[in-house]
Amino acid sequence: MPVLGGIADDFTGATDLATNLVARGLRTVVTLGVPSGEDLPADVDAVVIAVKTRTAEVTEAVTTARAALRALRELGCERIYDKYCSTFDSTPQGNIGPVVDALLADLDAPGTVIVPAFPDTERTVYQGRLFVGSELLDDSSMRHHPLTPMTESRVRLLLEPQTRHAVGEVFHQVVRRGPAALRAALDAEFAAGRPLVVVDAIDDDDLRTIAEATRDLPLITGGSGLALGLAQADRAGEPARQAALIPVVDGHRAVLAGSASAATRAQVAHARDRLPWWKLNLSALRADLDAEVAAVVEWARARWAEDALRPVLVYAVDSLADVEPPPSDGGEPASVLVERALGRCATLFAEHGMGRLVVAGGETSGTVLTALEVTRLRLGAPLSPGVSWAAGTTRAGAVVNLALKSGNFGDEDIFTSSWERLA
Numbered sequence: 001m002p003v004l005g006g007i008a009d010d011f012t013g014a015t016d017l018a019t020n021l022v023a024r025g026l027r028t029v030v031t032l033g034v035p036s037g038e039d040l041p042a043d044v045d046a047v048v049i050a051v052k053t054r055t056a057e058v059t060e061a062v063t064t065a066r067a068a069l070r071a072l073r074e075l076g077c078e079r080i081y082d083k084y085c086s087t088f089d090s091t092p093q094g095n096i097g098p099v100v101d102a103l104l105a106d107l108d109a110p111g112t113v114i115v116p117a118f119p120d121t122e123r124t125v126y127q128g129r130l131f132v133g134s135e136l137l138d139d140s141s142m143r144h145h146p147l148t149p150m151t152e153s154r155v156r157l158l159l160e161p162q163t164r165h166a167v168g169e170v171f172h173q174v175v176r177r178g179p180a181a182l183r184a185a186l187d188a189e190f191a192a193g194r195p196l197v198v199v200d201a202i203d204d205d206d207l208r209t210i211a212e213a214t215r216d217l218p219l220i221t222g223g224s225g226l227a228l229g230l231a232q233a234d235r236a237g238e239p240a241r242q243a244a245l246i247p248v249v250d251g252h253r254a255v256l257a258g259s260a261s262a263a264t265r266a267q268v269a270h271a272r273d274r275l276p277w278w279k280l281n282l283s284a285l286r287a288d289l290d291a292e293v294a295a296v297v298e299w300a301r302a303r304w305a306e307d308a309l310r311p312v313l314v315y316a317v318d319s320l321a322d323v324e325p326p327p328s329d330g331g332e333p334a335s336v337l338v339e340r341a342l343g344r345c346a347t348l349f350a351e352h353g354m355g356r357l358v359v360a361g362g363e364t365s366g367t368v369l370t371a372l373e374v375t376r377l378r379l380g381a382p383l384s385p386g387v388s389w390a391a392g393t394t395r396a397g398a399v400v401n402l403a404l405k406s407g408n409f410g411d412e413d414i415f416t417s418s419w420e421r422l423a
């Protein structure tokens with residue numbers, strides 16, 4: 001019976017969290033969407049439910065998260081980990097705050113921690129401010145995100161407009177004094193009527209302190225970094241064992257990149273010099289999406305006919321100048337067109353023998369996996385912090401190997417260097 005239940009607000013976030021749970025020795029499975037009583041493997045310690053709520057309407061996000069919570073409790077999970085983005089991707093409406101509020105209420109919890117930090121990917125929180133590398137969040141490339149532009153760095157100020165609760169902060173001076181001091185500070189915040197508490201973390205020691213201080217709370221929340229603070233399960237070699245267990249599928253290889261994030265743009269630029277590529281054309285998609293997708297598929301099949309194992313790259317954005325703001329006349333936003341096109345490409349590529357797929361972007365991954373009707377993922381070999389290969393099972397029972405890459409994760413060569421690391 002699983003002890004830990006994760007709810008991740010996008011699909012890359014779910015594999016990110018699962019990657020770190022596996023690294024702590026937990027046998028972990030990811031389900032896509034709220035599972036409907038489907039049989040999970042018996043031998044799991046953690047179940048992560050991936051939902052696509054980061055940019056959904058608030059009521060839809062809350063309803064989905066509560067349904068996920070119910071499912072996890074029915075599965076027997078004793079603790080819940082609410083996973084959101086390490087760069088706190090959200091808007092003043094939500095959905096981080098409303099979801100945490102709902103989970104707190106449903107779990108009747110005294111309070112919880114807000115821990116976006118993921119030091120392995122250079123997301124740290126110091127004095128309540130979120131840094132990406134050496135830059136404050138609002139100075140980083142996240143300022144220009146197409147869906148959730150981040151123009152503030154103090155996590156409390158990002159959260160306050162989204163929650164009905166008061167928000168507290170505990171700074172590094174306290175965290176570094178250890179779990180007991182942190183727990184006392186958290187209890188003081190809860191008692192003072194601030195049940196959501198932003199906690200500083202600048203390295204994995206801080207995450208271990210936070211995890212230890214909150215081990216009896218029914219709800220913890222954060223990026224995936226906090227999972228690296230959880231106690232190591234006493235199971236030697238577990239990550240390698242899990243990686244060896246997933247099926248490896250032969251077949252054509254593709255990268256679908258809908259992300260406009262800085263890391264993805266650098267990865268696209270690197271891959272363009274090495275792989276056959278197709279850049280989606282927004283006007284062509286707007287004029288006739290099916291025709292543009294058919295052209296992409298025909299092109300990809302011709303490339304695979306030349307070299308069956310050479311990956312093809314289909315992508316949307318080279319530079320921020322490509323990013324179209326949502327139209328003011330209520331027309332279809334470019335983001336929707338790109339996601340729909342990449343979802344259809346995935347389905348048609350699979351019909352034409354694609355066995356391995358790297359997807360860049362959280363929203364994009366959600367659309368692609370929904371299109372492929374993948375319902376469950378088992379994690380395989382890790383590729384870089386927060387990114388692993390996985391085996392996805394479609395509703396029809398077919399298996400495809402997938403690596404879901406968050407927009408800003410991964411080394412520059414991830415689109416070209418990942419393929420051989422699967423086996």
Ligand SMILES: Nc1ncnc2c1ncn2[C@@H]1O[C@H](COP(=O)(O)OP(=O)(O)O)[C@@H](O)[C@H]1O
Pocket residue numbers: 145146147258259260261264282316317322323324325334335336337338339360361362363364365405406407408
């Ligand atoms: N040219 C474009 N103009 C506007 N939005 C775009 C464009 N190209 C891609 N997008 C959208 O940007 C969003 C990127 O989000 P996501 O896939 O989550 O990537 P990331 O992980 O980098 O945040 C997607 O909805 C995608 O469809």
Ligand SMILES: O=C(O)[C@@H](O)C(=O)COP(=O)(O)O
Pocket residue numbers: 010012013014016017084085086087223224261361362363386405406407408
């Ligand atoms: O926590 C993170 O940074 C990632 O897991 C994540 O959620 C990133 O979001 P996307 O860039 O939209 O994939």
